[in-house]
Amino acid sequence: MANLVAPTLSSSLRYQSWIFAIVLLAYAVAPLVTHPLFLMQALCLTLFAASFNLLAGHAGLLSFGHAAFFGLAAYVSAHAAKVWAWPPEFALLGATAAAALLGLVFGVLAIRRQGIYFAMITLALAQMVYFYAVKAPWMHGEDGIQNVPQGVMFGLFDLSHQLTLYFVVLAVATAGCLFIYRVVKSPFGQVLRSIRDNENRAISLGYRVDRYKLIAFVLSAAFSGLAGAMKAIVVQLASLTDISWMTSGDAVLMTLVGGIGTVFGPVIGALVLVLIQDRLAHLGSWVMTIHGVVFVLCILVFPRGIVGGVSRLIKKPL
Amino acid sequence: MRKLTSAITSALVFLVCGHAFAQLSDNVVKIGVLNDQSGPFADLGGPGSVIAARLAAEDVGGAILGVPVTVVSADHQNKADIASNIATRWFQSDAVDIIVDLPAGPVASAVHGVGRTNRKITIVTATSADALTNEQCSPTGLAWRYDYNAMSKVFTSALGGKDTKWFFITLDFAVAVDLESKMSHFIREVGGKIVGSVRHPPNVGDFSSFLLQAKASGADYIALATAGGDLINVIKQASEFGIVRGGQKLVGLSMQLTDVRSLGLPLAQKLSFVQSFYWDADDTSRAWAKRFQEKAGRAPTEGHALVYSATLHYLNAVKAAGTDEPMAVMAKMRERPVQDSAVSKGVVRTDGRMVHDILLVEVKESGQSSSEWDLLKVVKRVPGNEAFQPLVESKCPLK
Numbered sequence: 001m002a003n004l005v006a007p008t009l010s011s012s013l014r015y016q017s018w019i020f021a022i023v024l025l026a027y028a029v030a031p032l033v034t035h036p037l038f039l040m041q042a043l044c045l046t047l048f049a050a051s052f053n054l055l056a057g058h059a060g061l062l063s064f065g066h067a068a069f070f071g072l073a074a075y076v077s078a079h080a081a082k083v084w085a086w087p088p089e090f091a092l093l094g095a096t097a098a099a100a101l102l103g104l105v106f107g108v109l110a111i112r113r114q115g116i117y118f119a120m121i122t123l124a125l126a127q128m129v130y131f132y133a134v135k136a137p138w139m140h141g142e143d144g145i146q147n148v149p150q151g152v153m154f155g156l157f158d159l160s161h162q163l164t165l166y167f168v169v170l171a172v173a174t175a176g177c178l179f180i181y182r183v184v185k186s187p188f189g190q191v192l193r194s195i196r197d198n199e200n201r202a203i204s205l206g207y208r209v210d211r212y213k214l215i216a217f218v219l220s221a222a223f224s225g226l227a228g229a230m231k232a233i234v235v236q237l238a239s240l241t242d243i244s245w246m247t248s249g250d251a252v253l254m255t256l257v258g259g260i261g262t263v264f265g266p267v268i269g270a271l272v273l274v275l276i277q278d279r280l281a282h283l284g285s286w287v288m289t290i291h292g293v294v295f296v297l298c299i300l301v302f303p304r305g306i307v308g309g310v311s312r313l314i315k316k317p318l
Numbered sequence: 319m320r321k322l323t324s325a326i327t328s329a330l331v332f333l334v335c336g337h338a339f340a341q342l343s344d345n346v347v348k349i350g351v352l353n354d355q356s357g358p359f360a361d362l363g364g365p366g367s368v369i370a371a372r373l374a375a376e377d378v379g380g381a382i383l384g385v386p387v388t389v390v391s392a393d394h395q396n397k398a399d400i401a402s403n404i405a406t407r408w409f410q411s412d413a414v415d416i417i418v419d420l421p422a423g424p425v426a427s428a429v430h431g432v433g434r435t436n437r438k439i440t441i442v443t444a445t446s447a448d449a450l451t452n453e454q455c456s457p458t459g460l461a462w463r464y465d466y467n468a469m470s471k472v473f474t475s476a477l478g479g480k481d482t483k484w485f486f487i488t489l490d491f492a493v494a495v496d497l498e499s500k501m502s503h504f505i506r507e508v509g510g511k512i513v514g515s516v517r518h519p520p521n522v523g524d525f526s527s528f529l530l531q532a533k534a535s536g537a538d539y540i541a542l543a544t545a546g547g548d549l550i551n552v553i554k555q556a557s558e559f560g561i562v563r564g565g566q567k568l569v570g571l572s573m574q575l576t577d578v579r580s581l582g583l584p585l586a587q588k589l590s591f592v593q594s595f596y597w598d599a600d601d602t603s604r605a606w607a608k609r610f611q612e613k614a615g616r617a618p619t620e621g622h623a624l625v626y627s628a629t630l631h632y633l634n635a636v637k638a639a640g641t642d643e644p645m646a647v648m649a650k651m652r653e654r655p656v657q658d659s660a661v662s663k664g665v666v667r668t669d670g671r672m673v674h675d676i677l678l679v680e681v682k683e684s685g686q687s688s689s690e691w692d693l694l695k696v697v698k699r700v701p702g703n704e705a706f707q708p709l710v711e712s713k714c715p716l717k
Contacts, residue, residue, distance in 0.1 A: 039404045041399060134491075134520070141492040144398070144424050147431065147454075156577070231399075239395045239424050277400050278407065281392035284355035284365060288395070 049266035051223030057261030060196030065126025070245025073225030099225020144239030259305025
């Protein structure tokens with residue numbers, strides 16, 4: 001069995017590494033072309049989409065509450081950096097841990113159900129977190145946590161300097177995506193996919209399905225949290241938008257547009273979202289319409305997303 | 319050789335003439351209107367604000383010192399992230415010189431901050447956010463609307479008084495709670511009493527328990543510290559409970575002309591609120607409103623008028639300074655009084671607040687309205703220096 005599987009894995013690994021190197025290079029030189037703030041937001045959203053893709057694409061668990069992890073981590077990171085004056089690396093770590101913990105709580109409750117019921121439970125739990133955010137004094141309701149200091153990372157990198165911040169964000173996002181890639185390509189990832197494809201068969205093979213699903217959920221929550229924590233430091237703001245159901249919807253949108261279950265889907269999905277919001281903003285009220293049209297088109301015409309469609313064309317997994 | 323000669327010649331030419339161009343960066347004066355064009359604030363500002371900014375550009379002849387004035391706009395969807403992105407791109411790559419409008423609290427603060435970082439001018443006309451001219455004040459950020467102090471003082475000077483009883487129905491958000499506490503402070507100062515207060519969660523459909531408490535309290539005035547859809551709902555339900563018929567008066571603390579229009583006169587009649595501008599207040603405002611209506615097909619709101627006023631004041635300041643360098647223009651904006659069709663006797667203070675006369679308006683009764691937008695009457699005009707928070711009380715370190 002292993003011999004049949006191994007050659008395919010290593011050949012796809014080779015050209016996927018090339019594509020990965022190209023994307024990384026593109027992001028590395030992009031600040032020459034466009035201002036870094038836009039790119040940093042795209043990077044944070046890429047990590048967010050990648051973590052969502054891990055859960056939805058590879059474990060087959062479509063959650064409508066991922067904004068809870070993204071947003072809570074944004075708030076925790078902002079609070080840690082501003083009020084407790086933690087250096088950015090600890091703010092990010094603390095926020096990721098908080099998101100992972102929340103993921104554990106959500107996971108234990110939601111894993112018991114599947115499909116639409118799972119989605120509804122995650123949505124409900126996320127809405128509870130949203131209303132906590134509206135009321136909690138440390139989160140400042142409508143105002144959110146503003147003027148988050150960017151600090152100095154590891155005592156070396158002054159994050160208030162835009163370009164330094166950019167490369168730190170690029171490094172963290174790359175590391176996060178690489179980790180997720182490693183998880184996806186590992187035997188653990190194989191088991192997840194088998195659970196996605198036929199849960200009963202996986203159970204009959206002796207896998208403790210709930211445990212695998214829970215670990216995937218916590219991992220996904222943790223990386224969504226890392227993305228949110230980074231975003232708070234980049235934009236220097238954590239607001240209710242980050243924790244609202246619309247951000248959960250953005251995660252779904254990015255993953256679907258990019259290509260659910262693909263490796264590079266999140267990269268494209270995040271770019272598409274940020275581009276629509278930013279470059280088309282001058283179209284005024286048409287932006288929301290375009291948003292909706294893109295969503296509908298993707299589901300009807302490109303059910304596998306952009307990357308999924310290309311992958312089908314060139315007959316290679318992307 | 320010829321290339322070298324032409325290169326040297328053109329360099330010399332630019333050295334001589336470039337001197338005049340260098341004063342106005344990028345050979346264009348660009349106004350950026352950044353607001354909500356698809357959500358709850360689209361009627362208050364939205365595309366109308368773009369028209370208002372263009373009217374201001376028209377009023378300076380479409381050009382300043384030989385350089386054209388252009389207006390660009392974008393929808394920030396009430397998301398601070400999107401707004402920061404667009405503002406940063408505008409300031410850093412698109413040669414936008416000033417950003418105006420900016421509805422919704424955290425969005426306004428975020429862009430106000432982007433302006434501070436990039437040392438470019440931002441004028442918030444669409445929200446009152448006190449913090450912008452207190453803790454968050456910036457040398458290049460201005461606030462063109464009334465602050466909470468002004469709102470509260472104008473209400474209490476006209477409606478409050480010894481032994482008047484007030485009841486608050488407040489949205490459970492920091493902004494509204496802040497406004498309620500400011501209002502309460504002024505009510506007590508003029509001798510009034512707060513007989514009760516309730517907080518309601520956002521987007522609650524049913525206000526019955528809150529309204530019944532208000533009715534039972536026997537208050538003379540029921541202050542509604544809420545806005546948007548909630549405000550409309552509470553007013554509609556108040557009429558169902560016969561609150562106004564019972565003799566109590568409703569006070570919309572944060573109300574707009576568009577709210578009155580969606581409610582309709584029978585429901586909204588006799589509601590009072592505060593405005594920086596009303597189109598029917600006097601001849602100058604009526605004339606300007608006519609110009610606006612021709613382009614926009616509807617009467618202007620306070621938001622539109624303030625965008626016009628802020629943009630015009632900026633453009634005139636650029637003309638007076640002879641440059642669009644932000645600090646020089648800010649100095650001229652502070653020196654010159656704000657006097658235009660929208661705002662009279664306005665002064666730009668060192669903390670960034672534009673102090674001007676505030677109007678207390680009341681909704682007309684159904685029979686009194688003669689046209690679609692003839693909805694309000696001006697009850698009182700309070701001078702700016704009486705209404706606004708005095709400069710000495712401001713927590714701004716720049717004042």
